[in-house]
Amino acid sequence: MSYLQKLRETTPLIHNLTNEVVMNFTANGLYAIGAAPVMSKALDEVSDMATITNGVLLNIGTLTSSDVEAMFLAGKAANKKGIPVVLDPVAAGATSYRLETCHKLLEELDITAIRGNAGEIAALIGDEQWASRGVDARGNGDVVSLAQKAAATFRTLIVLTGETDVIASEDETVVCRNGTPLLGSVTGTGCLFSSVLTAFLTLEGPAIEKATEAIRTYTVASEMAAEHPQVKGPGTLHPYFLDALYAITPEDVEKRLVR
Ligand SMILES: Nc1ncnc2c1ncn2[C@@H]1O[C@H](COP(=O)(O)OP(=O)(O)O)[C@@H](O)[C@H]1O
Numbered sequence: 001m002s003y004l005q006k007l008r009e010t011t012p013l014i015h016n017l018t019n020e021v022v023m024n025f026t027a028n029g030l031y032a033i034g035a036a037p038v039m040s041k042a043l044d045e046v047s048d049m050a051t052i053t054n055g056v057l058l059n060i061g062t063l064t065s066s067d068v069e070a071m072f073l074a075g076k077a078a079n080k081k082g083i084p085v086v087l088d089p090v091a092a093g094a095t096s097y098r099l100e101t102c103h104k105l106l107e108e109l110d111i112t113a114i115r116g117n118a119g120e121i122a123a124l125i126g127d128e129q130w131a132s133r134g135v136d137a138r139g140n141g142d143v144v145s146l147a148q149k150a151a152a153t154f155r156t157l158i159v160l161t162g163e164t165d166v167i168a169s170e171d172e173t174v175v176c177r178n179g180t181p182l183l184g185s186v187t188g189t190g191c192l193f194s195s196v197l198t199a200f201l202t203l204e205g206p207a208i209e210k211a212t213e214a215i216r217t218y219t220v221a222s223e224m225a226a227e228h229p230q231v232k233g234p235g236t237l238h239p240y241f242l243d244a245l246y247a248i249t250p251e252d253v254e255k256r257l258v259r
């Protein structure tokens with residue numbers, strides 16, 4: 001059985017400590033693919049949330065000092081329970097506050113995977129070949145070696161997204177090339193993917209396999225949406241992408257895989 005089918009059978013509940021831009025899209029995207037969302041950053045309850053959830057997403061997109069405190073509490077509770085914790089280092093290279101926060105989270109928590117674009121992953125390891133402009137990656141370089149270097153540095157799974165997606169653990173690398181550039185014109189598509197990845201990581205099985213199926217499913221769904229005759233640009237991609245996440249089957253993924 002595919003991980004997608006297992007996900008839809010188990011409906012993992014994901015606790016998202018995420019940014020204000022993408023809350024609604026993330027909640028709807030998780031429902032669409034077959035998982036379930038809960039959003040909470042209240043210091044009074046974030047630790048308790050781990051008692052009912054299956055995975056935690058820490059996204060620093062619009063972080064405040066209270067959010068950072070909440071991320072440590074939620075992350076520690078999740079580590080104690082043994083459920084996955086994914087870090088999305090949004091715009092990590094933009095300010096030293098973001099970068100230092102990511103490094104502290106990586107030092108103090110057991111992070112199952114880091115999902116970011118090339119600029120964000122490069123910022124985390126201090127690689128100056130890539131730059132960020134706000135939340136977007138700028139520049140070019142070898143994304144495979146970048147992801148591998150980050151996996152070795154942080155000793156965790158790296159899921160680097162962009163035109164080419166790279167999944168790297170300390171000893172294995174997978175490259176994926178599906179997707180549509182239109183995703184880059186819809187805010188929150190990286191952030192939603194981080195939550196979808198968290199949902200896949202809650203399942204039984206090797207992390208690299210689950211992450212690979214997560215990115216393949218997500219990017220193939222984006223192609224199906226982009227090809228819909230009603231889709232004319234980012235505005236129409238948005239609802240059709242949610243519909244594609246809802247409708248996609250393992251057979252669709254297999255058929256469209258760019259090998
Ligand atoms: N040029 C592109 N062609 C195809 N897919 C893309 C392209 N750019 C981004 N994607 C896809 O868009 C999604 C979001 O990735 P990305 O834009 O890197 O995240 P972020 O929003 O964090 O910068 C990923 O699924 C990625 O595969």
Ligand SMILES: Cc1ncsc1CCOP(=O)(O)O
Pocket residue numbers: 019021022061062090135186187188189190191192
């Ligand atoms: C625009 C913006 N600013 C802070 S968070 C955010 C959303 C970023 O979402 P994504 O990186 O997935 O496009």
